[in-house]
Amino acid sequence: MSKRKKDDDNDRVLIGTRIGEDHVNYVLMYNMLTGIRVSVSRCNAKPQRALVDEDFGAAHKLAFDITGNELTPSSKYDFKFKDYAPWVFRHLRQDFHIDASDYLVSLTSKYILSELGSPGKSGSFFYFSQDYRFIIKTIHHAEHKFMRKILKDYFNHVKQNPHTLLCRFFGLHRVKLPHGRKIHFVVMGNVFPPNRDIHETYDLKGSTLGRAISDEELNGNPRATQKDLNWVNKNKKLELGPEKRHRFVDQTKRDVQLLARLNIMDYSLLVGIHDIERGNRDNIRDNTLKVFQPDTSTPLPKETSRRDKRESKVTALRMAVKVSDPVALGPSTLPSDSFSERRNCIFYADDGGLLSTSEQNHSGQDLYYLGIIDILTPYNYVKKVEHLWKSLSQDKHAISSVHPKEYAQRFLSFMVHALKVNSDVLESLAPVQIFQDNATEERAENARLSSFIGAIAVGDLVKSTLGPKGMDKILQSASTGEVMVTNDGATILKSIALDNAAAKVLVNISKVQDDEVGDGTTSVCVLAAELLREAEKLVSQKIHPQTIIEGYRLASAAAYKALEESAIDHSSDTEVFRADLINIAKTTLSSKVLSQDKEYFSKLAVDAVLRLKGSTNLENIQIIKKVGGRLADSYLDEGFILDKKIGVNQPKRIENAKIMVANTPMDTDKIKIFGARIRVEGTGKLEELERAEREKMRAKVEKIKEHGITCFVNRQLIYNWPEQLFADAGIMSIEHADFDGVERLALVTGGEITSTFDHPELVRLGECDVIEEVIIGEDRLIKFSGVKAGEACTIVLRGATHQLLDESERSLHDALSVLSQTTQEPRTVLGGGCSEVLMSKAVDEVAAKTAGKQQAAIEAFSRALRQMPTILADNGGYDSADLVAKLRASHYDGNSTHGLDMEHGRVGDMRELGITESFKLKRQVLLSASEAAEMILRVDDIIRCAPR
Template structure:
């Protein structure tokens, strides 16, 4: 990096390929890019993690230590760096945690592969050894994993706490763990022996600035940012009968080819009467089921509002599709596309209380006290939008961990203990491998140490001394020993209470090694032809540089 004048903000620039790179040059370029991405978020691992402040183009700021949130925001141009950023997104989609670990591990594996390439070991040989190492590592995880009782609140809360302990909300970890567990338990369904925990569709996080963080809670039902359509409608109903619609409560206009010619005043009045009559018929059909509350995803005309108000029925309009699905799951109602198809069993009766409250300057609709709701809303309170957004990201990780344990109820020790155990085991097995393949196999073993090493470094302890102690413990088969991220010293993770979901570790290993294999397979980086080159007969100017610039 060039020297900068005093007072200048340093910007890390990765000089990537010029217009084309091939062979060794392309591989070195890719490895350098991957290593740089890993170095950016290396300090974000563990409970003593540093925060990153990211300035967005609009002038807003993002303060977080969540690997995925950071990498999602930074701007990169190098193709290999983009590939690395996709890793954390994959990890987040799949298991919701370990987004920082997967990038650090993939970067370390690639960095340690560079000396092998310089010794002219073919990438195919390296990849073959990586596959073998991954297979052995996964089988070893099975031997050290311990079963967990998912019905025990105490055990589940301890597991979720491992995810939140390194995040911003660790001060309120007990509250956040309870919110995550309660919401996952709410949407957890088992049918024909198969489990379903869809937190993306059926758990809604509603962030309302103001109040204290301790006021956050999981509602036994659904909350919407909506008010009634008419000011005279009821705002509080106990045990309401609810009808959910996905159709307009207005006159259905004709298609574009419909033509209506009006020559007299009475023709216009007649057209208006027909429109009103159609709306009246729709309302009559709905009111025949004696509802207390009608919710539609589309519009609700003035005429329909008037009819509902006379019948003492409350109406909400333009509710989002996802919200309507949650209401259906919570209240037992069925969403209807045509009013003519409405039946008595489609009416929702499982909601105990409908009421509207004003929080701050906005009105919120609450459908609570639901009987066995299969959808819920988490109401988050806090001092500002930035803090609420960070709490929301951390809570999403906590819910993902709870979901993972529900699907795969096995735990492994955290604090780098699992990685060190795999490292020691693979190093032992590498001695039995004959030929060149033993070196790349050993690379995976050495790379695994990056997680405990980074934890020690972030805690400000002496990495060499602590890792030597830890390696000695694991060499004698004490696989539960890991790094205490607060003190930087080694500790028994079971006694310390830091056990993590096995599915997160398995996914981290698979994703990191797969990424290393993909990037090692690349031997050419070529700029694609621009579409406008041949259009006007004159070639577009060639790109100055395939330059990877990272600013953050």
């Protein structure tokens, strides 16, 4: 058997269950105590001196083995030990009035430790020293790092607050076993006394959500630690007289202010209550401790003594440990008095605790043992996500995981209400509430995190729709069940209900992008979200938001300059500019439902926009959707098509038409007698009333005819009698043209919408060469050709379903919007992630010239820009890391026109591939996203309240 195998066998015996379940950790405990004994003794042997800054980060290493060395004595086991900040903890022990020799004797004189049951919720083990004064607690590596980080603040707080209720730390160490993991542990003071039974124990956090143990659990274990709701339901109160109460509240405020400043939450006030009348007659302490100590004085069994003489003395000792039994720690071993050092603290002055007193300062029947414990949990990213996740289904102010400032305020408020005082005193102690009861407030880091997460969630929602291979979303109305299929960012965001304020900001910038340019609605949200994602990382590194904003401004300016320098203007060459427009349209439509026919629709959109002759008024372009046929059957028709039918007996074609566009009721030929009370002498009188109404309508039609019109278009209904009058006069009448229809018709024909007809000379009529009925599919429509606004035209969309036609209309509208804006701002840039990498490169160059924390912010801006081509590649199913790395390398090699060829999943020349975008679109995306990120970064308070 190999040496390593033999050692493993011995280890398995030592950590097995043969001796008892608690014997499993004896080797670890032996190594802990040996390391403490040697390291603390070495530090105490040196002359006293003042602390320096280096002491807080110091870490002294010691190596132990069975032979010993010049620094360490021989040990039963081989292990490595690290002592953190030994001088700091030496000073802390002195400040807490811990005698150096007593400390070592208590922990290491007999190597006796008692384990407190099973691991806690955090997975930590707790061990008591032989006299019950000290606790050794194993902690996670992250807790150890955090403790070292806050150690200086903790030390200064103890110096300024000798009566602090915070957990008292006496040492921080680490043990590393051979072939084993590193185990960090901390030595701290025990809140509870060794000489008194604790009849009730409470762990109070100030949170009431789920903070209770059931009656069944309590009946099964009366000594179980109870929680906040148990305290509230039992109407428990700390009975402290005025002087003690004032000191308790004041010290608690000081302590939680420190914890909030250090970004700590999830701590609690441990309350132990000893009923003086009951005393120790229940012998609770006997059942509290499970103690083990190997008895190496027990003779070895014969089979052990007859082992090979060559077996080492160390192995024999290990075998002695293996076969020994635990030595019980009985009541007689426990101290009969509390610890003398505790009497120096006002909260432990009454026999190691705080005696209850009345308002008249008369002594009560309870002794309280108080301490704020579990102070090594920072409000990190995990806790922030936990807060947001739980707040989706539960009251965000009641859950345990909240921002440290809110946690501190809630904790302090609960502790104040836990005191037995009258209402006047309670009001003076409670935190001031300035908002109404139905108002809520999120402050500082909590508000900023809420904003970050909300905005990032919106970006994550739409980023899968980005690019030529982006996916669609199905949106279904919860009330009507109506279904919409789209990948348009603005459409998605305006269709969903949001409760997060920052998310609504991103929805608004998407809407502005849609109004200003018509496309890039998804890009602006995604870029803003990525900027905030990077900012969140910087904030977690303690970089101030204002520093991030300043860096972002520098980066945005550099990015904009690079984008502007890369822009090209071909407006002086008609053919080249038309080709640019077609490429822009194809790039826009590549991510839309029309991507399969983008060549056809790009030319169609360019022809329509060029008819506008530089105008950006898309009202002159009518889009009509008719179910049937294929998308490729869509076409551009010169003139204006109204999706209405010509009435019965109406002229079907009119040349040189004079058109009146009106919004007037034409239904008074029907007398409304149902539901009305009319008293007449006979039916003849009723006929007279109807005849009067008809004559009134005839007079109205005659006034309309006096305008010299040949076509009457009304937004409202035209009933039978006036329709007949128009037909008799040879006038074409068109009813129920919707608001959009009459507005657009008035615009393209040069007329105006009228409602009164007494002054024909004041009414401007519309004109066109021909009005005729046309058939599209199975529907009859009315076409107005040769309209006064010669740029007017109609795009007729064909398709299989209404959803397809709706999405096609949105896609085409985006292309038309971008093209119309490009005719105003003719500069173009390259797409496919080329512009983003170009801007990222320029930003990196600025970062290299910037010193301090601003450099980190500028680099973060650059990373956010590079996320755009990364998302494009991800959505295409390509290896984004590889593609973007190659793209960056290509740019740094001088290929400034290279981008991602999403058709083939490679880096290509965007100019050769014709992947072009509008400069105005890219500029708007960059500036809007930067401004939105800056605005959200400035948020440090979110107040929700009802309107006044």
